[in-house]
Amino acid sequence: MIRIDCPWCGMRDEAEFTYRGDATVTRPGANAPEEAFHDFVYARQNPRGWHVEWWYHSSGCRQFLKVVRHTMTHEVRTVARATETPEVPSE
Amino acid sequence: MSVSEPHAAVAALLKPGAHGATGGQPVRLAVRDVDIVQLLARKGRAEDAAAAIKAAYGFDLPSPGRSAGGDALAALWVQPDGWFLIAPRGAEGALARAVKAAVGDAGSVIDQTHGRSVITLSGARATWVLAKECRVDLHPAAFGPGRVASTQIAHLACTIHQRDAAPTYDLIVFTTFAKSFMESLTHAAEETGYVVS
Ligand SMILES: [Zn+2]
Numbered sequence: 449m450i451r452i453d454c455p456w457c458g459m460r461d462e463a464e465f466t467y468r469g470d471a472t473v474t475r476p477g478a479n480a481p482e483e484a485f486h487d488f489v490y491a492r493q494n495p496r497g498w499h500v501e502w503w504y505h506s507s508g509c510r511q512f513l514k515v516v517r518h519t520m521t522h523e524v525r526t527v528a529r530a531t532e533t534p535e536v537p538s539e
Numbered sequence: 540m541s542v543s544e545p546h547a548a549v550a551a552l553l554k555p556g557a558h559g560a561t562g563g564q565p566v567r568l569a570v571r572d573v574d575i576v577q578l579l580a581r582k583g584r585a586e587d588a589a590a591a592i593k594a595a596y597g598f599d600l601p602s603p604g605r606s607a608g609g610d611a612l613a614a615l616w617v618q619p620d621g622w623f624l625i626a627p628r629g630a631e632g633a634l635a636r637a638v639k640a641a642v643g644d645a646g647s648v649i650d651q652t653h654g655r656s657v658i659t660l661s662g663a664r665a666t667w668v669l670a671k672e673c674r675v676d677l678h679p680a681a682f683g684p685g686r687v688a689s690t691q692i693a694h695l696a697c698t699i700h701q702r703d704a705a706p707t708y709d710l711i712v713f714t715t716f717a718k719s720f721m722e723s724l725t726h727a728a729e730e731t732g733y734v735v736s
Contacts, residue, residue, distance in 0.1 A: 456603050456619060457688065461674055464691055507691040509603075509618045 450517070453527050456509040468502035471514045496520055498536050503527075542572040543628050549656040549717040555736060559729030566662035566733050568725070571709065573625050574634040575651040578642065580620040587645035588620075595641035606687050606700055615687045615700050615711075623698065623711065625657065656714045658724065661707035664731045669708055671727045675699065693723035 450462040470492055476484040496519055503515045516526040516534050528534040542550040550570040557565065578600075580588040589600045592614070601607040601616045608614050615623040626634050635650035642648065660669060666677050675688045682688070682701060689698045697720070698711040712720045725733065 458604065459676075460690070463674065507696055508689050511619060 450522055450524060452503060452505075452513070452515060452524060454505055454508060454511075454513060455527060455529055456511060457505065460505070460508060462503075464505060464507040465513075466504040466506040468504050468512065471500045471502045494519075497539065498525065500534060500536060502530075542570055545653045545714070546570055546572060546628075546656045549658070549714055549721070552718060552721045553725075553735045557732060557734050558725065559732040561732055563731055564662065564664050566660055566665045566668050566728050566731055568728065568733050568735050569659045569661075571657040571659055572628040573652070573657050574628055575655050575657070575711070576624040576635045576638050577617075577649040577651050578614075578622045578624055578638060579647045579649075581644065581646055584645040585620045588642050591642045591645055592638075595637075601685075601687070604687055606685050606702075610702075613700070613702075615698065617687070617689055617698060623651070625709075625711075628652075654714060655711055656717050658710045658712065658717070658721065659707060660710060660724070660728075661705050662731075663705075665706050665708055668724075668728050668731055669699070669710075672724065673697070673699065677701075693720055695720050 451459055452462060452465060453459045473488055476488055499517055499519050501515055501517060503513050505511050505513060512530040514528040514530060514532065514534050515524055516536055517524050525537060526534040553568055553570060578588065592600050596608065596612055598607045598614070600614055600622055603616050606613055606615045612624060612626045615625065617623050624634065624638055632650060635648050639648040670677055672692045673690050675690050676682060684701055684703050687698065687700045689696065691697065695712060695716045700709040700711065702709055
């Protein structure tokens with residue numbers, strides 16, 4: 449069970465959240481080629497290590513959060529508001 | 540128990556009398572006859588909305604995880620720049636109109652009276668019963684009177700408001716899911732016993 453320290457609600461467990469994927473991808477401009485949109489929607493790195501990801505607090509404050517999680521150990525290092533840019537550990 | 544039409548179906552789920560275990564300290568269950576209004580401050584207007592509520596009702600809108608006001612009108616923080624306002628049931632739509640008149644264009648007001656219901660769980664063992672149902676830390680060191688938490692109970696969205704140290708908890712749930720919610724809550728309360736009056 450992953451526990452996420454929501455900046456609004458405090459420490460809650462993952463059952464209250466909905467995983468929303470990689471928080472580092474950015475939407476291409478409206479006139480970008482189709483391949484750019486394909487990559488935006490489908491192409492992911494699936495890294496082993498630290499990952500910045502969206503977690504939606506669907507059963508709490510209903511805010512999107514940026515969570516820095518280690519994909520192998522599940523350690524959560526940082527939980528930030530959507531408008532923030534959390535620091536990512538080098539390893 | 541007499542509650543008005545928006546909450547009557549939920550109230551009917553509770554049968555008056557004593558249920559479950561006997562001889563211990565039973566908890567109390569009831570459905571509150573209330574109006575529920577959601578206030579969302581418009582973008583960048585949270586301070587204006589707070590000032591308007593303060594002028595109209597005399598209290599500051601609460602910060603995250605807290606409530607303000609009292610039984611006549613309580614405000615519960617439910618999300619950033621978003622609150623529930625709860626008052627004893629009055630004329631249909633009157634609370635929403637009054638809050639909208641107070642905040643003007645600083646906030647959007649949605650009447651939730653027909654969408655949500657408030658179930659009250661109280662008594663010395665209420666925390667013990669509620670702790671079986673939810674994942675929020677309800678220990679007095681972490682929670683207490685005037686605290687609010689939105690979470691899941693029985694897989695359903697529920698906002699918990701501890702109103703006093705008795706303790707008394709208001710559990711705010713979607714009316715359409717209240718039957719499932721009540722089945723879970725009354726099952727949890729059978730171990731202490733529960734009284735519906
Ligand atoms: Zn939250």
